[in-house]
Amino acid sequence: MTDIPLNGIANGTVARPRRDIGLKRRYAAERRFRIYGVLAISVGIVFLAVMLVTIIGKGYTAFWQTTATLPITFDANVIDPENKRATDPNVLITANYPKLAENALMAKLGINPDDKVAARKLKGFLSDGARAQLRTMVTDDPSIIGTTRNVEILVAANIDSAFKGQIDLSVDESRRKVSDQQVTWMKQLAAEGSLAEHFNKGLFTFGASSRPETSGMGVAIIGSFYMMVIVLLLALPIGVAASIYLEEFAKKSRLTDLIEVNINNLAAVPSIVFGLLGLSVFINFLGLPRSAALVGGLVLTLMTLPTIIIATRAALAAVPPSIRSAALGLGASKMQMVFQHILPLAAPGILTGTIIGLARALGETAPLLLIGMVAFVADRPATPLEPSTALPVQIYMWANEAERAFVERMSGAIIILLIFLMAMNITAIVLRRRFERRW
Amino acid sequence: MSLMLVFAAVLAIGAVAFFVGRQRALVQDDGKVKPHSRAHYHGWWAFLLATMPALLLLIVWGVGSNVYLQEHIKSQLPMQTADSPIASEKLAASLTTSLANGLRRLDPQTAANPPASFAELQPQLAARGVALAPDTQDYMIPIAVDANRMQDRLSLIGAILILAVSIGGATLGVSHVQVRARARNNVEKLVLWGLLGASTIAILTTIGIILSLLFQTINFFERVPLTNFFFGTVWDPRFAAAGSGGSEGQFGLIPLLAGTLYIALVAMLVAVPVGLMSAVYMAEYASPRVRAVVKPALELLAGIPTIVYGIFALVTLGPFLRDLSAALAGGTGFIQAQSVFTAGLVMGVMLIPVVSSLSDDIITAVPRAMRDGSLGLGATRSETIKRVILPAALPGIVGAILLTASRAIGETMIVVLAAGVAANLTANPFEAMTTITVKIVNQLTGDLEFNSPQTLVAFALGITLFALTLVMNIFALYIVRKYREQYE
Structure with a gap:
């Protein structure tokens, strides 16, 4: 019984060196090939992931919408100054409803109603959709005139973006769409709790609109x-x-x-x-x-x-x-x-x-x-x-x-x-x- | 009586016929003679006899009376002269038709004796929510009233005829019920015809596509010479707003075709290697666990609509590549936000699952014996794939690639959003080019006059696209089919 029976050198015979069939090279090629396959699959998966992440990242905020809850006084003097609504139904259709919302907002912010400069700045704060919203409330139930109700009103798209923190407020005021004054008001209202984000029902119910906040699918x-x-x-x-x-x-x-x-x-x-x-x-x-x-x-x-x-x-x-x-x-x-x-x-x-x-x-x-x-x-x-x-x-x-x-x-x-x-x-x-x- | 009501009545008669027929068959079966068909087949036969001829008549009558009415209106209209406010007889007839439809909304009294002038009539109609073109003329009012009267008469006669046919059919069907009557065979024969009819829809669709494209294309080539379209190198259709009659434009196909093929080429350069390698890996290497995760993921990638890819290219990838190239070049970027490269890249990714699922089928169809033989001779897996499986699957893969290329050529939304609308002729992949599909969309959206070359060119482009993809598809399907037979 020998200790090293298979070792040719010990037996004195010279082993022929194994013919080089490039095994190392071939295995390397095999590994490379496998890696290509993994890479190819990863390309697809990574792209899918990047696409989904960017779209979701851009879009998830759309499911929330900023609204201002304002105590709106349905003032007969604004809706129907000439008191003709009993005879002319068009009065209730054409009345100046945005004014109601503006008045309520001014009262809330403590702005003097005669301050024309502030009033102009306030114009872009609430959505124009307030007109249709308040009009529907009044035409559905005309007895609402003269009372005060808490109404949730959409704010304009720019204010919504600013409130969600999507507008860079460090940029110079003239180069962004929201003025400093509006930001101050926004913060004031938010602190009082009347400006808040709610689930965006409008996204699922509204039709086409030229204003982002009132457009939906x-x-x-x-x-x-x-x-x-x-x-x-x-x-x-x-x-x-x-x-x-x-x-x-x-x-x-x-x-x-x-x-x-x-x-x-x-x-x-x-x-x-x-x-x-x-x-x-x-x-x-x-x-x-x-x-x-x-x-x-x-x-x-x-x-x-x-x-x-x-x-x-x-x-x-x-x-x-x-x-x-x-x-x-x-x-x-x-x-x-x-x-x-x-x-x-x-x-x-x-x-x-x-x-x-x-x-x-x-x-x-x-x-x-x-x-x-x-x-x-x-x-x-x-x-x-x-x-x-x-x-x-x-x-x-x-x-x-x-x-x-x-x-x-x-x-x-x-x-x-x-x-x-x-x-x-x-x-x-x-x-x-x-x-x-x-x- | 409206057609919908007649339709419902015919169905009701059919339902009655069904129950009566079935009941009769049940009653007749006294157990002495073996009935040929089960009772409900008798019911169905009665139902079919009651409804089918009647519904056929309903369709014929509905279409026929409409055509007749149009002709009637046209024959009553006075000749249109050059100075009359309405350009064509067709327009006058359609105005009268909509006037007649509008009158139907008024209460019957007013509709029968409307005010003689359109100025008086219009506010009444507007109050009912009917908006009519202001150039409706006074003389159309009596014609419209007459047309409405005639329509009422026609639909009454039609309703009586149809109901008579339906009742007749039902009686015939019920009277057919006998113990040895071959109701099942009759019903099955009709069902078979129905099945055959359904399968010809595919042919009808193709004929519809070819005819509609061809018709409008011939219309187009009557205005623009053939050579200008196929060999023109300038695409500048000009704008033809509704009513302007259309201005001269140049309709050169070459820049669009070049853009289409260039973008498709970039897409294929991305999709073919990646898709093929994924398919190979999935078929030959992946463990069942990996397969179970990756395959559905790739299927989801295939399920994402192309508009989402297009938007990703437009909103994210395009600006990113532009900024990246700007950072690399220092200053202005050499990649435009909308470019051949961006569109091709995104389209390529969209096509990865297409290539991989098509080639996966083909690779797995290569017989096991060939694989085992190669492995048994000592080849590594990659060598087996490269030297045995891929060559064996080559015809199929070529077919798959051709099918994918035809998808790339016909793809619309990605290029509409990511490739741009400028019809450039350039070799630089980082510039914007446009494609046939983009121009079809451009020419047909918006308020264009239909009969102008600007609109009709879309159909010429469409038939070019159809022919291009048709040749590729048929060739590819032929190869794939032939290849499949080889190993079956």
């Missing part, structure tokens, strides 16, 4: 909702019917081949082309109204159909032939087999595809721009035939505004849109995991 949410309902009602049944025909009934022929190529191609046609289609067919040829959610819904339906068809066909094809044979063997007709056995088993897959298609339709902007949904719509649409906008289009419109406060709202709207989309996508992923069946 109420119209856009309703418009998007209408469109999603239309897409769901049209694209799902048509898509499923088409897939059933192609997957279960169609014999291989020229026609079905053509349909197949068509569907695959339609899925890859740029979305803006569907906008052109909608403009010339639905609006110019069929005479449907511009900017209407109905037209948007139809365009998005055509766009979503291929996605749903492709997903549904995959889901139908995944149902094993044994189920088909069993159904047929028990005497079901082919139609009964499809509708009573295959379709229920394929439902989760169809649902997943539909949700993903809907999510894509919800985020789609380009075709909607062409059918006139870039519109200034202040009133909420009551039907899908009335002008409306859509969530992503609203974001686009805010992106074209210069004011800082609009950027904040835009980012807030993106957050809402992303929450909707994430919810839909995650539902789809979960559904797929949950019901994915290996036969």
Whole structure:
């Protein structure tokens, strides 16, 4: 028994040196390759993270809005100085409501009502939305005139930004949008507790407005909702019917081949082309109204159909032939087999595809721009035939505004849109995991 | 009787037919003879007979009576002369139509005998919230009243006809009910036709796209010569406000095409290596745990709408790159806030998940045996990937890249926000260029006159874009399909 039996040198024979096959080099290449892969994935993830963080960072403040709670005296002398409201209903519409709010603010701040200079500076403090707000209060209940109520009034966008600390107050006064005097008043009111941030309901209810503080995505949410309902009602049944025909009934022929190529191609046609289609067919040829959610819904339906068809066909094809044979063997007709056995088993897959298609339709902007949904719509649409906008289009419109406060709202709207989309996508992923069946 | 009401009535008749038919079938089944179809098929057959022909007639009647009414109005309008305030017969007819619609809002008495002058009528209509164009003429009022009367007559006749057809169908359907009647076969045959009809929608959409684009494009080329569009190097459409009749402009495709391809190229330079490497890593290296986290994350990246990417480029990345380049160069930056580079970079990131999911499918489709063979011969994993898997998957990957490139060419929102609107012809990636899609959006948003070359050019651009992507898609789909068959 030797101690070193395998050592060639000890045995006196010269071991041939192992042929250099570059193992070191090859392993290094292997490691490099792996690192490239990790890097590539990180690029995507890091970008996603940076994008989300910057958008959320810019937008989360949009969910709060500064309001001033003021004891407003509905002074009959201001609203109706000539006392004609009993005979002329227009008096209550055209009255000088901002004056009421201004008076209340002056009283609160202890400014002499005759101080014209201070009064002028005060003009930009409260939002112009106060006019409509107070007008609605009075026209809803004229008996309010002569009483004093505490009313929450939106402050102007600049004051809102300043109050949230987004305006650099160390800059010279002439180069920022808020004057020192306004800042002093702002602090005074805040100290008294009448100026405070509240949850921004207006972001979800207001329509378009030229003032950031009174603009919201109420119209856009309703418009998007209408469109999603239309897409769901049209694209799902048509898509499923088409897939059933192609997957279960169609014999291989020229026609079905053509349909197949068509569907695959339609899925890859740029979305803006569907906008052109909608403009010339639905609006110019069929005479449907511009900017209407109905037209948007139809365009998005055509766009979503291929996605749903492709997903549904995959889901139908995944149902094993044994189920088909069993159904047929028990005497079901082919139609009964499809509708009573295959379709229920394929439902989760169809649902997943539909949700993903809907999510894509919800985020789609380009075709909607062409059918006139870039519109200034202040009133909420009551039907899908009335002008409306859509969530992503609203974001686009805010992106074209210069004011800082609009950027904040835009980012807030993106957050809402992303929450909707994430919810839909995650539902789809979960559904797929949950019901994915290996036969 | 309005069409909606008729529609509801037809459905109600159908529902009655369904229940009567089913009941009749149930009653007839005395257990002696085996019925051919189950009872509800008899019900459905009666329902279909009651509703389908009637609804078809409803659509035909609705469209037909509208067309007839328009012709009727047109025939009654006096000839438009050159000095009349309304430019065309079409406009006069549409004014009369909206006047007729407005009259419907008034109470029946006034609507039947409206004041003879539009000046008197307008405040009454305005009080009901009907806003009419001020150049509506007095002579249109009697025509509108007449049109409304005729419309009432037409819809009454139509309603009676449709309901008669519906009731007739229902009776026929119910009378068909017999123990050995083949109701199921009838119903299934109709359903099959319905399914076939649904599947032709895809073809109809394509035909619709091609026809609508072609029609307007021909319209455009009647005003602007073909060569000026395809070989023009200057894009300067000028502005045609509504009513101005349109002024001369230059519509050169070249700068737009160059911008489109340049931005797409930058995007592909980002997306292809990164997307392909991620797909390779995910398919060959990643442990199931990593896969379970990263794959959904990439899917979320794919689920983010392009407008969000565009806004990120516009608000964050563009200004950041400009300031960064300014800091590097000391002074003014060499990267503009809106540039080919910014747009391409962001679009590239948007395309990463597209490339990676397409190539992931293709890489995993390479047969296990080829991988095992290579590993068994002593190749490292990366060598297997580089020398065996990627070459085997190459046709599929080329197809995937082509599909991605077609996405990049057709992408709109990112370039609208991040690439700029100036139609430059430059090789410097840090300057702004514009694309076909941006110009389509630009030309078609805002208050433009529809029949001017400024608007119609959007359709010529659209058909160029469609043709470009169509060729790429079909070629790519052909390659991918062929490749898939190879390993099946």
